[in-house]
Amino acid sequence: MSLHYAKRSLNFFWEHSKKWLATSVILTIFKGVAPIISLWLTKELINSITSNLQTNNSDYMQVFLLLCAQFLLSIIVASLQKIQQYMDRHEITKLSLKLNQLYLRKTTTVPLNAFDDPELHNYVNRLQGDKGESFLSPYQDLLEVCKSVITIFSFLIFLLSFHWALFILSIISALPIYFVQSKFGNKKFELIKSQTTNLREMNYINYLLSDRHSAKEIRIYELGAYFINRWSSIFSMNAVRRLNLFRKQQISEVGAEGVTSLLYMLSALIIIWLASETTIQIGDFVAIGQAVQGTQNMINQAAFSLARIYEKSLYIKDYFEFIDFEFGNNDLVPRVEEFPIPLKKGIRFRNVTFRYSNNTKVILNDISFSIRHGEKIAIVGENGSGKSTLVKCLMGLYPITSGKIYFDNVDAELITHASLRKNITAIFQDFSKYPFSVKDNIVFGDIERATDTFLIKKVACATGVDEFVGKFENGYETILGNFLEKGEDLSGGQWQKIALSRALYRDCQILILDEPTAALDPKSEKDVYMGFEKIAKNKTTIFITHRMSTARLADRIFVMKNGRIIEEGSHDELMLLEKEYYRMYKMQTHWYSSNKVF
CATH class of the missing domain: 1.20.1560.10 (ABC transporter type 1, transmembrane domain)
Structure with a gap:
C-alpha cells in the first residue's frame, strides 16, 4: 500500500x-x-x-x-x-x-x-x-x-x-x-x-x-x-x-x-x-x-x-x-452559483459538443439553440440521433466536452448540482419501478414534501393514476409489485403513469420527458399530455417522442439527426418545409392508416 x-x-x-x-x-x-x-x-x-x-x-x-x-x-x-x-x-x-x-x-x-x-x-x-x-x-x-x-x-x-x-x-x-x-x-x-x-x-x-x-x-x-x-x-x-x-x-x-x-x-x-x-x-x-x-x-x-x-x-x-477516483469529473472550477429563480430568459445552448470519455465518436456536434421560459419543446428524430444525450447534458448528468449551456445568463457548469437538480426534473423511458407503496412511488419525486396529500392527489388525477388506485383496497398505501412483499402487479402503462406522477410531483421550473409514455396507446398518451399540460402550466417543458402526433402539442419542434438539430419550428412550419419532419410525419400517418403492419 x-x-x-x-x-x-x-x-x-x-x-x-x-x-x-x-x-x-x-x-x-x-x-x-x-x-x-x-x-x-x-x-x-x-x-x-x-x-x-x-x-x-x-x-x-x-x-x-x-x-x-x-x-x-x-x-x-x-x-x-x-x-x-x-x-x-x-x-x-x-x-x-x-x-x-x-x-x-x-x-x-x-x-x-x-x-x-x-x-x-x-x-x-x-x-x-x-x-x-x-x-x-x-x-x-x-x-x-x-x-x-x-x-x-x-x-x-x-x-x-x-x-x-x-x-x-x-x-x-x-x-x-x-x-x-x-x-x-x-x-x-x-x-x-x-x-x-x-x-x-x-x-x-x-x-x-x-x-x-x-x-x-x-x-x-x-x-x-x-x-x-x-x-x-x-x-x-x-x-x-x-x-x-x-x-x-x-x-x-x-x-x-x-x-x-x-x-x-x-x-x-x-x-x-x-x-x-x-x-x-x-x-x-x-x-x-x-x-x-x-x-x-x-x-x-x-x-x-x-x-x-x-x-x-x-x-x-x-x-x-x-x-x-474522479470518474469523468470535469468540474475544473468550483460550483458556487445558484439556479436563477425565477427563470426569466430561459435556456441557451452555445456550440455544445459531447463525446464519451475515451471515445472519438461525437454524439452531439456543435449544437446551438435557445428556449424561452415557459415554452413547450418537442425533440424528435431517429434512434441514435442524440435526443436523450442532449437532455442529459442539459440536466448536468453528462459533462459537455465543449461549448456552454446557460440558464438565463448563468453558466450551467458554475451552478451547484443540488440547485440544478432542484429546478430540473425528468422521467426517462427506463424509469425505476420501486417495490414500495403508490404514495412512496409518487413522493420520491420530492421526498421533502412527502406528506403533501393534496399534491399527491392532484398529480395522480392529472396522470390518470387515481383512476386505478381508487380500485385498490389500500388506496395510495398499496404496495406495488411482488418483489418485497405481496402487492399489486401493474401493467406497463400504469407504471408509466406512476413514473409521470413522480416527475410532476417535484416543484421545479423545467420538466423533461424522455419518451415516458412509450407503452401507452396514442389516445392514452394524448390524454396524459393534456393533463400534464394543465399541471405544468408556466413551466418550461421539453419532451422527447417518436410520435409526431404528440409533437404537435409543442410550441416548437427540434428535429435531430446525427447529433445535430437540422430543423426547428412549429408543426405547421416544418410541414411546409417538406423535409425530415415532413417525411417522418407522413410515414407514421401511413402506418396508422394502413391495414398492413409490414
Whole structure:
C-alpha cells in the first residue's frame, strides 16, 4: 500500500476506532504473556510432582495451587478471547455502517457517464462483501503480530537462559513461511483483480437466470442451457487459475515447513545435548521443548498475519482509490452559483459538443439553440440521433466536452448540482419501478414534501393514476409489485403513469420527458399530455417522442439527426418545409392508416 493510502486508512481508523484499539491493546498484552505464564506453571507443576514422587513427599499443596493457577489462567484467557470477539464484531458492524455510507455516497454522486466506464463496475465488483470486516482485518492481524511478538520475546528470553543456539534457530525457522505467505498473498489479490471482468459476467448471467423480467425471453428463445454453459465455462476457467495458484502455494509451503522441521530437529538435538551435559529437571526439559515449538509456531503465526496484513491492505487501497477516483469529473472550477429563480430568459445552448470519455465518436456536434421560459419543446428524430444525450447534458448528468449551456445568463457548469437538480426534473423511458407503496412511488419525486396529500392527489388525477388506485383496497398505501412483499402487479402503462406522477410531483421550473409514455396507446398518451399540460402550466417543458402526433402539442419542434438539430419550428412550419419532419410525419400517418403492419 502506498504511503498516501496508508495515511488515509490510519486516519479513518483512528477517527472511528480509538476505543476499540485502546482496549484491544491491553487485552493483546495480557494474551501475549499468557503462554509464558502457562509454560512456567507447567514447568513448576511437573518439577513439583517429580520432586514429590522422588522424595515420597505426600504434601501436594504446591501441586494443588499450581493446578488452580493453571485453571484460573485458562478461564481468564478464554474470557478475554470471548470479550475480544464481541468487541471485534461490534467494531466490524460500526465500521461497515461508516464505510458503506461513504461507498454509497460515492456511487450516488459519480457522474452518470461514469457508468459507461467498465472500471467503475470493476471497482464495485471487487468491493463487494463486508467492508467493515475487510477494513478491520489488517488491524486485527497487526494486534495478532504484536501478541505473537510478546510471546516470542518471552519464549526467546526463556530459551536464551539455557542456550543461545535455541534462540537463533527459533528465529530463523519462521523466515521461509513468511516469504511464502507474502509472495502468494500478493498473487492471490492480483488474480482476483484480473478475474474481475469474468466475475462480473458470471454475476450478470446469474442475475439473468433468476430475474423475472428476463425469464420470458430466456424461456421463449431457450437460452437457459446456453447461459448455464457459458457461466460454467467462465467458472471452470477461473477455478483452474485459482487451483493452480493454490497448488503452487501448497508446494512452496511444504518446502518452507520442511526447512522449519529441519531446524526444529536441530533444536531437539540441542535440547538432548543439554539434558546429557547439564543437570536440568524434567519440567525444564519439557518446557524447553514446548518453548522451542511454541516460538516456531508463534513466529509462523506472526508471519502468516503479516502476509494477511499485506493482502488485506490491497483491499483497503482499492477502497480508497475508488473513493478518491474522479470518474469523468470535469468540474475544473468550483460550483458556487445558484439556479436563477425565477427563470426569466430561459435556456441557451452555445456550440455544445459531447463525446464519451475515451471515445472519438461525437454524439452531439456543435449544437446551438435557445428556449424561452415557459415554452413547450418537442425533440424528435431517429434512434441514435442524440435526443436523450442532449437532455442529459442539459440536466448536468453528462459533462459537455465543449461549448456552454446557460440558464438565463448563468453558466450551467458554475451552478451547484443540488440547485440544478432542484429546478430540473425528468422521467426517462427506463424509469425505476420501486417495490414500495403508490404514495412512496409518487413522493420520491420530492421526498421533502412527502406528506403533501393534496399534491399527491392532484398529480395522480392529472396522470390518470387515481383512476386505478381508487380500485385498490389500500388506496395510495398499496404496495406495488411482488418483489418485497405481496402487492399489486401493474401493467406497463400504469407504471408509466406512476413514473409521470413522480416527475410532476417535484416543484421545479423545467420538466423533461424522455419518451415516458412509450407503452401507452396514442389516445392514452394524448390524454396524459393534456393533463400534464394543465399541471405544468408556466413551466418550461421539453419532451422527447417518436410520435409526431404528440409533437404537435409543442410550441416548437427540434428535429435531430446525427447529433445535430437540422430543423426547428412549429408543426405547421416544418410541414411546409417538406423535409425530415415532413417525411417522418407522413410515414407514421401511413402506418396508422394502413391495414398492413409490414
